[in-house]
Amino acid sequence: MIQRYFFVLLTMVGMTVSLNAQTKLSAAGDAKREKGDFAGALTEYTTQITKIDAEVQNIIKIRQGYEKMSEYDKALQDQDLVKGAKTDYANLYYGRAMCNIGLGKKNIATPDLDVAIWLDPNLADAYYQRGLIISSPTTRDQACMDIAKAASLGHAKAKVAYDDNFCWNQGQTHYKEGASKVNVRKYEEAIAELNLAIAMCPDSGRFYSKRGQAYQGLGKNAKAIEDFSKAVEVDPKNADGYYQMGLYYFNQDKHELAFDYLTKAIDRNPSNYDAYMYRAQCCERLMKMTSAIYDYGQAISLRPNDSEAYYRRGLVERDMKNKVDACKDFSKAASLGNPDAAEYLKTECSR
Secondary structure, rough: OOOHHHHHHHHOOOOOEEEEEEOOOOHHHHHHHHHOOOHHHHHHHHHHHHHHHHHHHHHHHHHHHHOOOOOOHOOOOOHHHHHHHHHHHHHHHHHHHHHHHOOOOOOHHHHHHHHHHHHHOOOOOHHHHHHHHHOOOHHHHHHHHHHHHHHHOOOOOHHHHHHOOOOOHHHHHHHHHHHHHHHHOHHHHHHHHHHHHHHHOOOOOHHHHHHHHHHHHOOHHHHHHHHHHHHHHOOOHHHHHHHHHHHHHHHHHHHHHHHHHHHHHHHHHHOOHHHHHHHHHHHHHHOHHHHHEEEEHHHHHHHOOOOOHHHHHHHHHOOOOOHHHHHHHHHHHHHOOOOOHHHHHHOOOOO
16 A cells, blocks of 8 residues: 555656756745845745645655655665755745744744755755754754754754753663663663664764664564664774674574674673673584683673673583593582583493
8 A cells, every 4th residue: 555655646746847057946936035035035936836736735745654664665766756856846845944943933943954855855054953943841852853964964063952951961872772671672662762862863873783783683674684784884893783793693593604603703702701602602513612612711801700701611621522621610610500511410421
């Protein structure tokens, strides 16, 4: 149904006249606005908007329909139509919004800023202006998301406003709530919170990594790996992003890839016990037994009272015919309550 709806709307849009051969549609309005003639500029913008508004509304409907599609259906669509910037159209709505702001009619400006953003998702000042207009104690989340988006697009004033509005703290609040939801396996709720956190803090690798874990919990592996990749892209120092990538590939039995990502995680956080444990198991599968023993040893140095690393190292040493060291590790693991180690100690080390 969504796909049929998309094609009906596409037909309604029809053939769009190329703007490349025309004078910039907002030129007359821009000239008057730059001189402070907001009323005159408002008239110029409105005259041009009247000519294109029906087409613009259809474009927005198409883009809204696209947002509701499955990932498969999205891939089949004309990406320029559903994502490409309609900058010349966007400038008309943005210009009219700025005139209304200049005339003290901020409440009238917001719908035009909405349209401008739909038409050109990279129009930084439109996000910034909308964030300023809607900023209040009850709409703080949305305001922070707009200001953060503008800042990520390089808007200097938005970067100041972001700090002034404590948007980072607001994002952290949603991150903590999302992380708690992941821990109790309420993954859908977690994603909703983490979406807000990321919208407010788009440069935090940790937030992407946590959302990736939620997607993984839902079995949405493509979305998970996308978020893990984004985590290390926006923050190359983010150890958890690399660790999650390593864990993902380990569970896919792609041990060479897992080894590489776990190594990057360890380089950035040498205190990650689990990264050593998983990398050691990768080494076993790759027949790098000496390296596996080393990694289990590193894990033991981090958690000397955890029996699992002693037990697993004992198994590797046993397979390498190093009975003395294997029995020492089984003995230690057994003393820490590992029943499997105790059984090996009784059957293989007592004779």
